[in-house]
Amino acid sequence: MLAHIVTFAIGMVFALGFGLGGVADPATIVGFLDFLGDWNPSVALVMVTAVAVTSVAYRLMFRHRTKPVLATRFAVPTRRDIDRRLVLGAVVFGFGWGLAGLCPGPALAALGSGSLPVVVFLAAMVGGMLAFGTWDRASARRAAAAKAEPASVTPAPSVVERGRPAASGARVATRARRGGSAGAAELVLS
Amino acid sequence: MDTSTVLYSILGGLLVGLGAAAMMFMSGRIAGMSGIFSGLLKPKPGDFGWRLSFALGILAGGALLFALRPDLFTFGVSRSLPAIAIAGALVGFGARLGSGCTSGHGVCGVARLGPRSLVATATFMASGALAAFLVNHVLGGSI
Numbered sequence: 001m002l003a004h005i006v007t008f009a010i011g012m013v014f015a016l017g018f019g020l021g022g023v024a025d026p027a028t029i030v031g032f033l034d035f036l037g038d039w040n041p042s043v044a045l046v047m048v049t050a051v052a053v054t055s056v057a058y059r060l061m062f063r064h065r066t067k068p069v070l071a072t073r074f075a076v077p078t079r080r081d082i083d084r085r086l087v088l089g090a091v092v093f094g095f096g097w098g099l100a101g102l103c104p105g106p107a108l109a110a111l112g113s114g115s116l117p118v119v120v121f122l123a124a125m126v127g128g129m130l131a132f133g134t135w136d137r138a139s140a141r142r143a144a145a146a147k148a149e150p151a152s153v154t155p156a157p158s159v160v161e162r163g164r165p166a167a168s169g170a171r172v173a174t175r176a177r178r179g180g181s182a183g184a185a186e187l188v189l190s
Numbered sequence: 191m192d193t194s195t196v197l198y199s200i201l202g203g204l205l206v207g208l209g210a211a212a213m214m215f216m217s218g219r220i221a222g223m224s225g226i227f228s229g230l231l232k233p234k235p236g237d238f239g240w241r242l243s244f245a246l247g248i249l250a251g252g253a254l255l256f257a258l259r260p261d262l263f264t265f266g267v268s269r270s271l272p273a274i275a276i277a278g279a280l281v282g283f284g285a286r287l288g289s290g291c292t293s294g295h296g297v298c299g300v301a302r303l304g305p306r307s308l309v310a311t312a313t314f315m316a317s318g319a320l321a322a323f324l325v326n327h328v329l330g331g332s333i
Contacts, residue, residue: 003216003217003240004239004240004243005243006212006216006217007213007216007217007240007243007244007247008243008244008246008247008250009247010209010212010213010216010217010221010244010247011209011243011244011245011246011247011248011249011250011251012247012248012250012251012254013205013208013209013212013251014205014206014209014221014247014248014251014293015247015248015249015250015251015252015254015255016202016205016251016255017201017202017203017204017205017206017207017208017209018202018206018252019202019251019252019255019256019259019262019263020198020201020202020205020255020259020262021198021199021201021202021203021205021206022195022198022199022202022262023202024252024262024263025262025263025264025265025266026265026266026267026269027264027265027266027267028266029318030267030322030325030326033315033318033319033321033322033323034319034322034323034325034326034327035319036323036327037322037323037326037327040191041191042191042195042196042198042199043199045191045196045199045200045203046199046200046202046203046206047203047292047296047297048203049199049200049202049203049204049206049207050202050203050204050206050207050210050297051207051296051297051300051301052203052207053203053204053206053207053208053210053211054207054210054211054297054298054301055301055302057207057210057211057214057215058211058214058301058302061211061214061215065215067218068214068215068216068217068218069215069216070216070217070218071216071217071218071219072218073218074214074218075218075219075220076220076302077220077299077304077306079306080304080305080306081306082305082306082309085287085288085289086288086289086306086309086310087288087309087310087313088284088287088288089283089284089285089286089287089288089289089310090284090288090295090309090310090311090313090314090317091284091313091314091317092280092283092284092287092288092317093224093280093281093283093284093285093287093288093291093314093317094284094313094314094315094316094317094318094320094321095280095284095317095318095320095321096276096277096278096279096280096281096282096284096321097277097281097291097292097314097317097318097321098317098318098319098320098321098322098325099269099273099276099277099280099321099322099325099333100269100273100274100277100278100281101267101322102277102278102281103223103224103281103285103291103292103293104223104224104227104281104282104285104291104293105223105248105291105292105293107278108223108227108245108248108249108252109248109249109251109252109255110252110256110263111249111252112249112250112252112253112254112255112256113252113253113256113260113263115263115265116271117265117269117271117274118265120271120274120275120278121274121275121277121278121281122278123275123278124274124275124276124277124278124279124282125278125279125281125282126231126282127278127279127282128278128279128280128281128282128283128284128285128286129224129227129228129231129282129283129285129286130231130282131279131282131283132282132283132286132287133228133231133232133286136286
């Protein structure tokens with residue numbers, strides 16, 4: 001219960017931060033991203049400030065604490081590999097962000113204004129998230145099926161190019177194509 | 191930027207940073223909006239309540255601020271609803287594919303100097319810049 005009150009309060013703090021920082025208005029974001037136009041650098045200031053505060057706070061807490069206050073462990077991401085999904089995802093996300101001038105947090109904060117464009121954005125965002133889930137599960141199934149039928153996959157070439165089809169056209173199932181994000185540590189670039 | 195914009199930007203950044211710090215300090219989590227919200231779509235037992243309360247908090251905070259400062263919520267760009275829908279779908283799909291968005295990668299990940307987040311942030315900034323350029327300088331400023 002206390003934990004939920006705390007996360008509710010943290011949510012409110014984020015909304016205030018997004019709103020006061022100006023990023024609930026798409027014009028601020030687009031004005032920042034369109035740096036060749038009438039440049040609005042304020043988003044840079046918001047982000048640099050946020051990163052600075054978070055960075056200092058993270059350092060202090062990781063040095064002086066072994067666990068968070070209300071949970072059993074610090075759930076910090078462990079992956080360090082740059083894979084195709086990361087880059088492609090960022091390209092796609094960034095393009096949508098640049099088109100609409102909105103991203104998930106500020107859009108949710110703006111929902112309280114009842115603005116129709118914000119509602120449409122959020123509904124479509126949910127649609128995009130769900131579509132990803134479907135696509136991800138389907139590609140995991142394809143990868144698992146390819147693995148389970150070795151006779152139907154041509155022998156792997158001696159140099160395995162991850163993420164590319166083998167010359168004959170059969171796909172080499174690799175960890176890179178598995179759905180979800182198992183903590184694979186290999187560098188996968190294509 | 192005028193003084194007022196500078197001050198508000200710093201204040202906004204301080205609050206976002208405070209929120210991210212509090213999320214890790216209290217709950218041990220990266221404050222990644224897309225990750226938190228997508229977890230609401232496929233609820234797992236024990237993992238739903240905090241996401242819901244966080245989302246409701248954002249909603250409530252936004253509504254409160256809107257009541258006090260509606261000018262902060264102007265939709266200041268000319269976008270048709272279909273264009274917004276396409277953009278929203280790209281944001282949702284891309285954030286999940288790329289394991290994060292501006293808060294998860296851009297704030298929390300960069301604060302940790304995580305290589306994935308540094309790459310993701312640079313990438314989505316570039317991609318966003320391209321989109322903004324196309325709309326403003328090729329398509330006349332509205333879509």
